[in-house]
Amino acid sequence: MSTSPxxxxxxxxxxxxxxxxxxVSKHNKAGMFLxxxxxxxxxxxxxxxxxxxxxxxxxxxPMDAAIIRNGYVRAWSQxxxxxxxxxxxxxxxxxxxxxxxxxxQHRESAVLVYGQDVSxxxxxxxxxxxxxxxxxxxxxxxxxxxMVSQVASAMRMPFAFITEHTNNKTHVRMLAxxxxxxxxxxxxxxxxxxxxxxxxxxxxxxxxPIGVQSLFPDxxxxxxxxAQGYIGVPITDSQDRxxxxxxxxxxxxxxIEDRELSILKIFAHRAGVELERMQAARSSQAxx
Numbered sequence: 319m320s321t322s323p324x325x326x327x328x329x330x331x332x333x334x335x336x337x338x339x340x341x342v343s344k345h346n347k348a349g350m351f352l353x354x355x356x357x358x359x360x361x362x363x364x365x366x367x368x369x370x371x372x373x374x375x376x377x378x379x380p381m382d383a384a385i386i387r388n389g390y391v392r393a394w395s396q397x398x399x400x401x402x403x404x405x406x407x408x409x410x411x412x413x414x415x416x417x418x419x420x421x422x423q424h425r426e427s428a429v430l431v432y433g434q435d436v437s438x439x440x441x442x443x444x445x446x447x448x449x450x451x452x453x454x455x456x457x458x459x460x461x462x463x464x465m466v467s468q469v470a471s472a473m474r475m476p477f478a479f480i481t482e483h484t485n486n487k488t489h490v491r492m493l494a495x496x497x498x499x500x501x502x503x504x505x506x507x508x509x510x511x512x513x514x515x516x517x518x519x520x521x522x523x524x525x526x527p528i529g530v531q532s533l534f535p536d537x538x539x540x541x542x543x544x545a546q547g548y549i550g551v552p553i554t555d556s557q558d559r560x561x562x563x564x565x566x567x568x569x570x571x572x573x574i575e576d577r578e579l580s581i582l583k584i585f586a587h588r589a590g591v592e593l594e595r596m597q598a599a600r601s602s603q604a605x606x
Contacts (some may be wrong), residue, residue, distance in 0.1 A: 341416070341433035344423070347394065349373040349386070352428060361435060363409030374431070379405035379413055386418075390429060393420040406433070415440040438577055461592050462494035463501060469585050470496045473578060475566045477543060479504075480553070480589055482562035482597075483518050490514060490562065493593070497543075511536035517550035517563045523579065524550045528571040540567075547572030549579070551586040555594040562593055 341362070342355040350373050354366035362377070378386050382404035389402040400420045405413040415437045421430040462480050470478040476498045481490035492504035509515040513534055516524045526533060530548040531540045540548075545567040553562040564586045566572075 341418075341431070343369075343374070343431045343433075344426075345374055345429050345431060347390070347427060347429065349375050349390070361408075362406065362414070377407045379407070381405075386420075389418075389420045393422045393429060394424075397422055397424065403436070438575075457592070458596055459493060462589065465585060465589060466494045466496040467501075469564065469566060469582070472581060472585075473566050475547075475568045475572070477545070477567040478565070480562060480564050480593075481514070482553075482593055483509075483560070487519055487560075490518060493562070507539065512539075513537070513548050514550055514563060514565065517552050517565070518560055521552050521554075521560045523552065523583070524548070525572075525574070525579070527573060530567075543567060544569045546570055549574065549582060551579075551582045553586050553590045553593060555590055561590065561597070564589055 341357050343351060343358070344353040345351055351369040351371075354364070354369045356366060358364045358366050358369060364377075374386065375383055385402050385404050389400040392398075393400040399422075402418050402420065404416060404418060406416050407413055414435055416433040417436045418434075419432040421432070423430055466478040466480055470476065477496060479495040479502075480493045482493060483490045487509070489506055489508050491506040495502040495504050509518055511534055513524055513526060513530060516522065526548045528546050530545055531537070534540060547568040547570065548565065549567075549572060550563050550565040552560045553564055555561050564582060566582070
């Protein structure tokens with residue numbers, strides 16, 4: 319079968335395809351590109367004209383090729399659209415998760431493909447799996463050590479720590495500290511002149527994307543870590559009282575979206591459950 323490109327779409331459709339955010343393409347039954355909308359350049363980095371010499375399988379992650387192939391077979395044999403999830407290669411070498419709808423076009427012996435980037439959803443799913451897998455069977459300080467390493471990994475940042483505050487909220491003590499590639503030694507520090515003061519004493523999430531050292535010049539620990547970006551989230555108990563905080567730091571600017579902040583809050587909530595349990599156990603032992 320010939321793989322030469324189909325004629326360009328009519329003007330009214332071309333205008334729509336030039337601005338639609340989703341990937342739209344047409345392929346023959348073997349998967350060769352017959353047409354690719356401009357979104358392929360915007361989302362994946364491929365000029366559409368360059369794709370007509372390639373198959374969709376050139377871009378699909380090898381582990382997902384069978385998913386697409388089976389989707390093609392079902393769409394064609396059942397003459398009904400099929401929805402699949404797969405990873406597609408960007409020009410920069412990274413993979414993105416796509417939800418793809420395969421629509422058979424029997425009259426043209428072709429398949430229309432509509433693709434939507436769902437990487438953010440898949441990322442959140444993976445983070446939640448990491449949280450469950452990494453801390454599920456742990457308690458106490460082992461739990462917090464596992465959590466800070468998982469937080470740093472999920473947020474792709476070098477530093478993460480969890481604290482509990484002293485009774486008068488002037489100091490906090492670290493329960494666990496992830497320092498780049500291994501655990502650092504936890505320590506107690508004064509909240510005065512630190513970004514953590516706002517998190518603990520005002521009970522609010524604080525985000526300083528860059529220049530946190532200049533904003534808090536008396537915080538020597540920020541200097542020691544060469545920290546530029548900071549995010550802190552309060553840890554609360556079942557009565558919504560602040561009992562500690564979770565923080566991540568980076569040596570460069572931090573750029574986050576709402577989903578990343580939501581992820582931190584999920585981790586902080588789970589940390590709050592364990593910290594409250596641990597504090598209750600300490601109180602019980604003190605009474606005994």
